[in-house]
Amino acid sequence: MALNYSSKINKIRTFALSLVFIGFGVMYLGILTKKIEWLMAIFFILGLLCIVFSTVVYFWIGMLSTRARQIICPTCNKPTKILGRVDACMHCKQPLTIDKNLEGKEFDEKYNSKEYRKQIKNQNQTNDSN
Numbered sequence: 102m103a104l105n106y107s108s109k110i111n112k113i114r115t116f117a118l119s120l121v122f123i124g125f126g127v128m129y130l131g132i133l134t135k136k137i138e139w140l141m142a143i144f145f146i147l148g149l150l151c152i153v154f155s156t157v158v159y160f161w162i163g164m165l166s167t168r169a170r171q172i173i174c175p176t177c178n179k180p181t182k183i184l185g186r187v188d189a190c191m192h193c194k195q196p197l198t199i200d201k202n203l204e205g206k207e208f209d210e211k212y213n214s215k216e217y218r219k220q221i222k223n224q225n226q227t228n229d230s231n
């Protein structure tokens with residue numbers, strides 16, 4: 102059964118890509134409102150900020166990728182990257198762990214529960230901020 106969980110790197114990449122589109126969308130709004138100069142300027146600046154921010158995020162993904170552990174996914178045999186203790190395969194969304202304590206717990210009901218996953222997520226977030 103596929104978990105509603107995708108690879109962290111993929112998630113960030115999707116976020117950065119959507120930022121580019123939002124940026125262009127906002128700049129397009131600027132073109133539509135070119136009769137009102139100050140509004141056009143605001144839309145252009147906002148759009149530009151979105152695009153600049155997305156390049157920062159892309160740069161950040163590059164940094165994360167070099168830090169992530171590369172492994173061969175046991176399910177689809179493709180190389181994938183793991184961020185933190187628990188992550189999903191970038192290709193088949195197979196949940197993967199590098200923590201021996203969590204190994205074999207995959208089919209534990211507790212592990213599949215939202216509460217438990219939230220707990221792991223929180224742990225990862227505190228790990229990421231370190």
Ligand SMILES: [Zn+2]
Binds near residue numbers: 178179194195
């Ligand atoms: Zn896989």
